[in-house]
Amino acid sequence: MTDEPNSMLVHCGWCRHEWFAFKLPMPITEAAELAANMRCPECDKPSSQIYCGPAPVDKINTSAERV
Ligand SMILES: [Zn+2]
Numbered sequence: 812m813t814d815e816p817n818s819m820l821v822h823c824g825w826c827r828h829e830w831f832a833f834k835l836p837m838p839i840t841e842a843a844e845l846a847a848n849m850r851c852p853e854c855d856k857p858s859s860q861i862y863c864g865p866a867p868v869d870k871i872n873t874s875a876e877r878v
Pocket residue numbers: 823824825826827828851852853854855856
C-alpha cells in the first residue's frame with residue numbers, strides 16, 4: 812500500500828477492508844457529508860459500519876507488536 816500521509820484511513824467493521832476515505836485537508840462540512848454517505852467498497856455496508864483508522868489486527872501473529 813502506498814503511503815498517503817495526507818489521507819485518512821478508515822476500515823469496514825464488517826469485512827475489515829481498509830481504504831483512504833478522505834483527502835486532507837478537507838472542509839469539515841464536506842468530510843461530514845462524505846462520511847454520512849460512505850459505503851464500504853467491498854461489502855457495501857453503510858457508514859454505521861465504517862470506523863476511523865486501520866482495521867484491528869487478529870490476535871494471532873501479533874507477538875511482535877504486543878504492547
Ligand atoms: Zn466491508
